[in-house]
Structures are given as C-alpha cells and as structure tokens.
Amino acid sequence: MLRIRPFRRLWLVLGVASFGDWLGLLATALFASSQVSGSAAQGAAFGGTIAVRLLPALLLGPIAGVMADRFDRRYTMVITDLIRFVVYLSIPLVPLLGASGAVTVTWAAIATFIGETITLIWIPAKEAAVPNLIPKSRIEVSNQLTLVTTYGITPVLAALGLSALTAITQHSGVPLPNWAEPVVLALYFNAFSRLATALVVFFGIREIGGKSPERQQDAQQTMLRQFADGWQYIGGTPLVRGLVLGIFGAFAAGGIVIGTARTFATSLGAGEAAFSLLFGTIFIGLAVGIGLGPMIVKDLSRRRWFGMNIVLASASVMFLGLAFHLSMALVGALLVGAGAGMAFLAGTTLLYGEVGDEVRGRVFSVVQIGTRMVLLLAITLSGLLVGVGSSRRVEIGSVAVDVSFTRVLLLGAGLVGVWVGISAFRQMDDKRGVPVLADLWGSLRGRPLSAAEPFPRHGFFVVFEGGEGAGKSTQVERLAEALRESDREVVVTREPGATDVGTRIRSLVLNSGDAAPSARAEALLYAADRAHHVATVVRPALARGAVVISDRYVDSSLAYQGAGRTLPVQEISWLSAWATGGLKPDLVVLLDVDPGVGLGRVDARGLGADRLESESRAFHDRVRYAFLDLAAADPKRYLVLDAARPPGEIADAVRKRVATLLGHAGPGQPPAAPPDAEWHEPDFAAVPPEPPPGGRRS
Numbered sequence: 001m002l003r004i005r006p007f008r009r010l011w012l013v014l015g016v017a018s019f020g021d022w023l024g025l026l027a028t029a030l031f032a033s034s035q036v037s038g039s040a041a042q043g044a045a046f047g048g049t050i051a052v053r054l055l056p057a058l059l060l061g062p063i064a065g066v067m068a069d070r071f072d073r074r075y076t077m078v079i080t081d082l083i084r085f086v087v088y089l090s091i092p093l094v095p096l097l098g099a100s101g102a103v104t105v106t107w108a109a110i111a112t113f114i115g116e117t118i119t120l121i122w123i124p125a126k127e128a129a130v131p132n133l134i135p136k137s138r139i140e141v142s143n144q145l146t147l148v149t150t151y152g153i154t155p156v157l158a159a160l161g162l163s164a165l166t167a168i169t170q171h172s173g174v175p176l177p178n179w180a181e182p183v184v185l186a187l188y189f190n191a192f193s194r195l196a197t198a199l200v201v202f203f204g205i206r207e208i209g210g211k212s213p214e215r216q217q218d219a220q221q222t223m224l225r226q227f228a229d230g231w232q233y234i235g236g237t238p239l240v241r242g243l244v245l246g247i248f249g250a251f252a253a254g255g256i257v258i259g260t261a262r263t264f265a266t267s268l269g270a271g272e273a274a275f276s277l278l279f280g281t282i283f284i285g286l287a288v289g290i291g292l293g294p295m296i297v298k299d300l301s302r303r304r305w306f307g308m309n310i311v312l313a314s315a316s317v318m319f320l321g322l323a324f325h326l327s328m329a330l331v332g333a334l335l336v337g338a339g340a341g342m343a344f345l346a347g348t349t350l351l352y353g354e355v356g357d358e359v360r361g362r363v364f365s366v367v368q369i370g371t372r373m374v375l376l377l378a379i380t381l382s383g384l385l386v387g388v389g390s391s392r393r394v395e396i397g398s399v400a401v402d403v404s405f406t407r408v409l410l411l412g413a414g415l416v417g418v419w420v421g422i423s424a425f426r427q428m429d430d431k432r433g434v435p436v437l438a439d440l441w442g443s444l445r446g447r448p449l450s451a452a453e454p455f456p457r458h459g460f461f462v463v464f465e466g467g468e469g470a471g472k473s474t475q476v477e478r479l480a481e482a483l484r485e486s487d488r489e490v491v492v493t494r495e496p497g498a499t500d501v502g503t504r505i506r507s508l509v510l511n512s513g514d515a516a517p518s519a520r521a522e523a524l525l526y527a528a529d530r531a532h533h534v535a536t537v538v539r540p541a542l543a544r545g546a547v548v549i550s551d552r553y554v555d556s557s558l559a560y561q562g563a564g565r566t567l568p569v570q571e572i573s574w575l576s577a578w579a580t581g582g583l584k585p586d587l588v589v590l591l592d593v594d595p596g597v598g599l600g601r602v603d604a605r606g607l608g609a610d611r612l613e614s615e616s617r618a619f620h621d622r623v624r625y626a627f628l629d630l631a632a633a634d635p636k637r638y639l640v641l642d643a644a645r646p647p648g649e650i651a652d653a654v655r656k657r658v659a660t661l662l663g664h665a666g667p668g669q670p671p672a673a674p675p676d677a678e679w680h681e682p683d684f685a686a687v688p689p690e691p692p693p694g695g696r697r698s
Ligand SMILES: Nc1ncnc2c1ncn2[C@@H]1O[C@H](COP(=O)(O)OP(=O)(O)OP(=O)(O)O)[C@@H](O)[C@H]1O
Pocket: 466, 467, 468, 469, 470, 471, 472, 473, 474, 475, 601, 602, 605, 643, 644, 645, 646, 647, 650
C-alpha cells in the first residue's frame, strides 16, 4: 500500500499536467491564429503550430531515451518541467510586451517547438520511473488509469472547458482585458501546471530519484554506446521487438482509418458529419477498450491478448473496407479503436513489466517517437493514396456500393495487420499447447487455462487410442520391439495405472464395485492419474530423448468421459490441458474397431468385464465416433487404422508412419517434423449415427 502512495501523487499531478498540455495545444493553436487576419493565414498559423509540436520527435528522439537512462530521472523531470514552465509562460507574455502579431505567432511556434522538444526528454524519464513506484501486479491498473486520463478525460475536459469559457465571455458582453481572454488564461494554466508537476516531483516523489547499480555502470559508457546498446536490446529481444512492432502496427491501423475516413465517408454517401462520427467513434472505441478490456478478459495471458487485439484491430480495418452502410462502418471504427486501445494497453503494460530499469528509458523513447511517426506517416500516406484511381459503383441486389482505392487500401492494410498480429501472437505465446479460443472463452467466464509448461523436449511421443479390445496393448508391444532394434531408448507406458498413484486410481475407477465414482469424479480421477503420469514418467523420458509409447492418453478422456458419459467435452479438454501442462503427442494411432468385435475379444480373454467395459453398446458407439471425430479434426497428427485387419499388417503401417516422422533424426534428436503447439478443440455436438466411411482409415 505504502509503495502506491507516491504513484497516486504522481498520477494526480500528471492528470493536471495532461489537462494543461491539451489545453495548451488547443490554446496555442487558437492563440496563434487569432494573432493574424485572413482565413488562409489563420489556417496556416493553426496547422503550423500543431505540426511544430510533432517535429521535435524526429530531431531529439534518438537521444531522449539515453538521457532518461543516463541521468537521475527525478532531476530530469524537474529541470525539464521548469524549462517548460518558463517557455510556455512566455507565449502569452510576448504580446503584452508590445510585440506585433507576426512576432507573437513566430514566438508561439518557436516556444511550442522548444516545449515539445523538452517533453520528449520528460516522457521517457517519467515512463521509466513509473514501474519503480508500483508493485508489478498493479502496473496494468495504473497504466489503464494514466491512459484513460491522458487520452480520454483530459483532452475532452480541455476542449469543453475552453469552449465553455469562450462562450461565457462572449455572451456576457463584458469586454475583457487581453491578459484575461480565455485562450490566454488557458496558456497560463498550461504553464503553471508544469510548475506544479516540477514541485510535486521534487518535494513529493523522491522515490523516483537515484540510480540502480546497473544504471550507474551503464552511465560510464559514452552516450553513443548507450544509444547503440538500446537499439541492440530492442532488436535482439524477441518479446520487446514483437511488442514494439505490434504497437506500431496498432497505431498504423488507426492512422490509416483516420487518413481515409473523409473519402470513405463520401463513398458511403455520407458527408462531413459521417467523417466526424467515424473519427469520434475510433476514440470512443479506444476509451472503451482501455477502460473495460481488462475487466472483460480478466486473467487471460497478456501476451496472448496483445496479439489477439492486433488481429482484432486489423480485421476490423478489413471489415471497414467491406462496409456498405454507415452503421457497419461505425461498428468497424469502434472495433478498430477498441482493438488498438487494448493492444496499446497490453503492450505498454508488458513493456513496463518486462524491460529492465537500466534500458527502460530508451525503449519507451522508441515507442513514444515511433508511435508519433507511424501515426503521422499512416495518416499522411493513406490520405495521399486514397486519391489514386477512380471509383466504380457496383450494385449488389438493392445495395449500391462505391468500390474505390480507399477500400482496397483498407483491405490490404488490414490483411497485413492480421498477419503482424498472428506473427506477434506466435512469437510471444506463453501458453503453447493451450487452445486459443477455449482459453479466451474460459477467461471471459473467469476460468483461464494455465500456460503450457516449458521443458526440453528431445524425444518422440506416440499414443495408441481406441475402444475396448481394439488391440492397443498388442500394437504398443510390437512398435516398442521394432524401435528397440535401433539405438533409441523406448519407454512403454499406459493410462490409467503406470505409476503407484495411478495403480490405485485405476482400481478406484475400474474395480470399485458398488462404490463407483460419479461421472465428474471419474473425470477428475483420470485427470489426476494423467497429471502424475506426465509429470513423473512422460516428461522426464521425453526430456531424455526417449520414444514414449503410451496405451491411451487425453483422447480417451474426451471420448469416454466426454462423449460416453456426456460431460461437457470442452471442460474435459481444459482439465486434460491443465493436467498435462499442454503436452500433446507427436502421433496418435487410432485403432478403430466395431465395439461388438472389440468387446467380443475382451470377452474371449475370459477375465470378466471391468466397470467401463460393462457399459452399454450405445456408450461404446459414442466413444468410437468421438475418437473418429477427433482424428478427423486433426488428420496430420493421427493415423487411423482398421483394427479388424491382421495384427502384422497394422504393426507394419504403424512402423512406417513412425519411421517417417522420426525421419533422419538420430537417437536423442527431436522428430523431423516438430508437432504444432495447440490442442484441437473437440466438438461432439453431432455424433454421426452411421459407421464411418472407409476413406477415414488407412
Ligand atoms: N488385429 C487383431 N485381430 C484379432 N485379434 C486381435 C487383434 N489385435 C489384438 N487381438 C486380440 O484381441 C485381444 C485384445 O487385444 P489387446 O489387449 O491388445 O487390446 P486392447 O485394446 O489393449 O484391449 P483393452 O481395451 O482391454 O486394453 C487380445 O486377445 C489380442 O490377442
């Protein structure tokens, strides 16, 4: 709790300063345009002042981050704020000293330029300092608060406040002295808000000061070396590189929509008002995404969420390209904003948490400058490109749509963004082996799936599945014999019952007489056996480089407890993913046999039937078709064989497939074709009533 206090103080003062900044931006532009006459000159003064605010990013950007990492951040923030106070205060004071309109405008532009340049040093120092003030678990909330305040509340308040003040003074009819004009008052507010920040940081947030030993050591290097190291760190750290590129991608998506919005609105047959609506909707989406996103997805992995949001924003840009009605376009714009906002929030939160203190200033400087540049470039380039080519009117039924280059641009940009998002997702996925949609759905419902456990996997994992008496044990032994002839270590195992714990579980589920577990308890018992089996037998063997051959694995639970007992299959899938830490087999050999034939073989052994073998024929039919459905959903991973064929033929087919998969990999080497990372999502909604077509088996 104590550690949060300084941050609260900082947040409050940053809110006021941000309000001052927005007020200053609007006021300086209005002030400059009010000093000259003629609409052209006023337009140039207004636009020029805003452009001047973006220019310093290009010039000072590269060294701003180095300064934030090199010097004491508290002093950096205080000194830069004091300079800004003086510079901003000078803007309304110059005309009071009798300067002409032209001199005043020129000075307003120069002062804005200096102020913005100084801001570029202040922001990385602040961004780098914030994570040192708050516990890691609170970073997202505080980041959320800061983003909403900076980009949502304060710009709106500034615009409303300024226009309200102007309206009141205009309607009152009382002539005001120059120094009390609303715009001038706003400029004073902007200047004094910087003074307030400097004082609070200096006297109230001393925690920002000082340097870690790593930063002290880094400061021995030249600034050029530190600058080069910063770029090397960003380029050479996959997570940081992915995050930075992803954030740029999200801003590019927003920029393209803004740049094309005017032409796009016209192509929808709507006018200026539609443009403003689209523009405003993006910002509403942004605020909604940043404000509500974390509450909705709850504990979903932020790395995954980041990639998902880039995909959401980009897919929404594509949707915009296809929209033929304003209502569709508004939905698209809302989703673009929400996706971009959530991606920005997740990305910056991850950066706060993952990037070390000694290099944080440089990373945030790149993010800050890069996003400005990308936004500016995307708006300008897309604004220029929309003029290319002519548009055609296409009629689809009763709807007429203008097919223009704007739409092509939106579709193309969206497609590239989707690709970037998927790549980012793949690069930084921390839950490999956990199905994406199930994970998302689970998180929305408050039950996120845990991440796949990383481990050095050098071996090969084959699983035999099938109904009762299909011949699994027979084929497991045959394959093991064949593989043992090579130099490989072969581990033969089974579920349930491969361990001491498993033996007890096996007798509980299969031979418990009248004390039979309920369906859910049964599912949990199989999962418990599996968790222990994977942790103590399968993973260690795979880590050693062995070939592990298991008689039954996860699919048995999906088929028996899911389809057989009719428990929700997705929940059984979650349970298994959790129990196994996301471990999937490289190959599943499914021995498919008519339950009548299989149970007949079991009967012929004369050992009696266990609890599951004694289930109804309908139960075993459901199990059979569930296995076949699982294989059909992921054909690359499965080898489906007709278990009525002679054992020797089946063994040959299995041996061949295993040899192909092991390829030329020697003992202790991973298989030639590494398995993909995710569980397929079973869907047993429709169990086929008739026997499977022969084509599904080899
Ligand atoms: N392809 C086959 N054709 C005919 N009989 C077979 C075939 N494969 C195995 N059998 C016989 O069927 C019986 C069951 O075989 P096996 O124990 O290998 O099956 P299983 O699938 O492991 O059975 P369970 O479901 O009980 O674990 C055994 O008596 C075995 O000799």
